[in-house]
Amino acid sequence: MLRSNRTALGALAFIVVAMLIAVLLWGARTVPGSATTADIDLSTLDFGEFGAETLAEPSNSKDKYGRLIESARMAEAVTDPREVDPSLSPSFPLPLPRPADTMGILADVAVPILTKYGMLAGYSVNGCPPKNCPADDPPWSVGITVLRLPDATAAQSAAAEIEAADFAVNPENAPVTLPEYPAARGHWRPTVPTIGFVLAHGTYVVAIFVRYPNPDLGELTRLASKAIAVELPRLDRFQPTPVADLPKLRFDADGMLRRMVPTTRGEWSYPYITKIQGSTIAGKGSYLEPSGVVYGPNGSRLALPAASTAAGIAEDAIESIALIDRGWLFRLRDATAARRLAKEESGYGQMQTPLANPPVPDAKCLRHEQIVPVYYCVVQDGRYVAIVNATDEKSVHQRAAAQYALLVRNR
Numbered sequence: 001m002l003r004s005n006r007t008a009l010g011a012l013a014f015i016v017v018a019m020l021i022a023v024l025l026w027g028a029r030t031v032p033g034s035a036t037t038a039d040i041d042l043s044t045l046d047f048g049e050f051g052a053e054t055l056a057e058p059s060n061s062k063d064k065y066g067r068l069i070e071s072a073r074m075a076e077a078v079t080d081p082r083e084v085d086p087s088l089s090p091s092f093p094l095p096l097p098r099p100a101d102t103m104g105i106l107a108d109v110a111v112p113i114l115t116k117y118g119m120l121a122g123y124s125v126n127g128c129p130p131k132n133c134p135a136d137d138p139p140w141s142v143g144i145t146v147l148r149l150p151d152a153t154a155a156q157s158a159a160a161e162i163e164a165a166d167f168a169v170n171p172e173n174a175p176v177t178l179p180e181y182p183a184a185r186g187h188w189r190p191t192v193p194t195i196g197f198v199l200a201h202g203t204y205v206v207a208i209f210v211r212y213p214n215p216d217l218g219e220l221t222r223l224a225s226k227a228i229a230v231e232l233p234r235l236d237r238f239q240p241t242p243v244a245d246l247p248k249l250r251f252d253a254d255g256m257l258r259r260m261v262p263t264t265r266g267e268w269s270y271p272y273i274t275k276i277q278g279s280t281i282a283g284k285g286s287y288l289e290p291s292g293v294v295y296g297p298n299g300s301r302l303a304l305p306a307a308s309t310a311a312g313i314a315e316d317a318i319e320s321i322a323l324i325d326r327g328w329l330f331r332l333r334d335a336t337a338a339r340r341l342a343k344e345e346s347g348y349g350q351m352q353t354p355l356a357n358p359p360v361p362d363a364k365c366l367r368h369e370q371i372v373p374v375y376y377c378v379v380q381d382g383r384y385v386a387i388v389n390a391t392d393e394k395s396v397h398q399r400a401a402a403q404y405a406l407l408v409r410n411r
Contacts, residue, residue, distance in 0.1 A: 040360065042405045048398030051265035052405035057252045058268050064097070066246035067121050068271045068293060070148070071095035074123035075299025077146055077238035081127020082305070083230045084142050084223065088127035093302040094288045096122035096147065097273060101288055105145050106207055109165040114147065114205075117154040120246065122147035125302050142227050143209040146235060150243060152203050159200040160185065162207075166196070176217070178225050184208075188220065195220040201232055203240070256294045256322035259410045260329050261388060261402045263291075269324045294322045300330075311344040313337040327403075330385040342380035345387060358397040360404040365396060381407035 042052070060066060072095045081088040096102055099114035105124050124145035128138035149155040163185035167173050176186040176195060186197035193215040197208045208231075210223045241249060251271065252258055263269045271292030295303055300321045308315045317337040322329045332338040339362075346364030348354055355365040358377060365377040376389040377400035386403045390396035 039408065042408065045359065045401040045405060046398055047402040047405070048395065049265060050261050050399050050402035052261075052402040052409075053266070054258055054406060054409050055262060055266070055268050057250065057258060060249055060251055061247055063247045065251070065271055066241075066249045067097040068095060068273060068290065069249045069251065070121040070241050070246055071097045071123055072271075072290065072293040072295055072299065073241070074121055074146060074148065074238070075125075075302055076296050077235050078123050078125055078144055078298075078302070079227070079231045079234045080298065080301060080305075081125060081142050081144065081227075084127060084144075084227045087129060088142060089130040089133050090302045090305045091126050091128055091133040091141075092287060093125045093299070094123065095273065095290050095293065096124055096145070096288070101273070101275065102145070102147070105143065105209070106162065107166045107169060109169060110162045113158055113161045113165060117158040118150045119158070120148045120150060120243065130306070138211065139213050141209075141211045142223055143207075144227055144231055145207040145209075146231070147205040147207070148240060149203050149205060152200070155200040155203050155205050159198045159205045162205070163187070163198045166198075176221065178221060178228070180225050181228050184224075184228065186224070188215075188217070190217075191215060193220070195224060197224050197228070199228070201235060204235060206231060206235070251292070252294070254294055254320060254331075255410070256320055256329055256331065257292065257324065259384065259406050260322060260324045260327060260386070261399055261406065263325055289326075291323055291325050294320060296320060307341065307344075311337075311341040313340050317341075326389060327399075328387040332383045332385065335383050338380055338383045338385050342378050342385045345385070346378040355393055356397075358400040358404075360401055363400050363404065365393075365400065367393070377403075379403050379407065382411065 075093065081090055099111045099119050102110055102114065122145065124143065126141055126143040128141035149158055167187045170189065172189045173187045174190060176188055178184045181199060184197045184199040186195060188195040193212045195210050199206050208224045208227045210220050212219050257269065269292045274289045276287040276289050297316060297319055300318045303321055308317055317332050318330055319333055320331040330341060332341060342362065348366050351369045353367045353369065355367055357363050357365050362380040363377055368374045368376065374389055375391065375393050375396040376387060377396050379386045379388065379400050381404065384407050388396065388399040388403050390399050
C-alpha cells in the first residue's frame with residue numbers, strides 16, 4: 001500500500017499491513033467471471049496524482065543500489081525449503097544487502113564480523129509448515145541464508161569467526177559436527193530444540209538454522225545436512241555479478257519496473273529496504289520490506305509459494321515478480337496463466353468486500369478489512385498481472401487506471 005503514516009501504527013499493524021498482499025495472494029478464493037481484452041482510449045482515464053508515463057531507466061552509480069539488486073538476484077541462489085522437506089513452505093524471504101540486515105537471522109555478534117570482511121550481498125528464506133507460517137516461533141523450521149563476501153579467504157575467515165563468536169555467547173553451547181560436511185561449524189544447547197551451522201563455500205558464507213519440536217540431535221542434524229546438500233549445488237550454478245560491476249547493475253534489466261506505477265509521479269523508484277521487525281537472537285526472524293527490486297523464477301516461488309497452486313497453473317508459470325512500495329507486478333509465461341492468476345487474486349473471502357471496478361478492462365477491486373483497511377485492485381494485461389493498493393477507493397481506482405495505461409504503453 002502507499003507508504004504513509006508508518007509511525008502512527010504499532011509493530012503488529014506494521015507486519016499485518018506489510019504482509020497483507022502476500023496473504024491475499026496465498027489465501028484468496030476465486031469467484032466466477034470471465035476476462036475481457038478490449039482496449040480503451042487512455043486519454044479518458046483519471047490517473048489522479050499517479051504517473052502513467054513510462055519513465056526512462058536511469059544509470060546506476062551507487063554501491064548501495066547495486067548491493068540490493070544483487071541481493072534480490074541471489075534469490076536464484078537459495079534453495080526452496082520444500083526441497084529439504086516437502087511439508088515446509090517458504091516464509092519471510094529476505095534480501096540482505098547490509099550486515100545489519102542479518103540480525104534475527106544470525107546472532108547480532110555476526111554483524112561486526114561481516115562488516116569487517118566486507119559482506120557484499122545476501123539472501124535468506126525460512127521454511128516452516130504452512131499452517132504455522134508466517135510465525136517467528138513455528139514448531140519446526142529450516143532457515144537457509146547465503147551471504148556473499150569479496151573472496152574465498154574473506155568467506156572462510158568470516159564463517160569461522162561468526163561461529164566462534166556465537167558459540168561464546170552461552171556457556172551451555174556444545175559443538176556439533178556433520179560427517180558429510182566437515183567444514184560446517186555448528187553448535188546447540190542439549191535442552192534447546194534448535195541448531196545452527198555456518199560454513200564457507202567459495203566466496204559465500206552459508207548459514208543453516210533448524211528448529212524442531214524437541215531437542216532430538218539426530219533430527220536436527222539430519223535436516224541441517226539435507227539443507228546443505230540441496231543448497232550447495234544451487235549455489236554453484238549461480239553466476240554472481242563481478243564486484244567491480246555491482247555499482248553498475250541495471251535497475252530494470254528485464255523491463256518490469258518501468259511497467260509499474262512509480263512512488264512519485266515522474267521520478268524513478270530507486271531500490272530501498274525498510275526493516276519492519278527484527279531481533280538480536282539468531283533464528284528469531286526478521287522482516288525486511290524491499291522496494292524497487294525484481295525477482296526471477298526461483299525468487300518468485302519463494303516470495304509467493306502457493307500462488308501457482310491456488311491459481312491452477314504450473315509451478316514455473318510465474319517468471320518474474322517486481323515490487324515498488326507495496327505494489328506487485330507479475331510476468332507469467334503466457335496470457336492464459338496470467339488470466340488464471342488474476343482471477344484467483346481478485347476473488348474475495350470473509351474479510352474482503354468487493355468494490356466498484358475502475359473503467360479499465362480486466363480489473364477487479366476489493367477492500368480488505370484489516371486493522372487499517374486496504375483498498376486494492378488486480379489489473380491484468382496480456383501475460384502481466386499487477387496488484388495496486390491505496391488508502392481509499394478513489395485513489396485505488398486512479399492507481400489502477402495508471403497501472404493499466406503503463407501495461408498498455410509497454411506492450
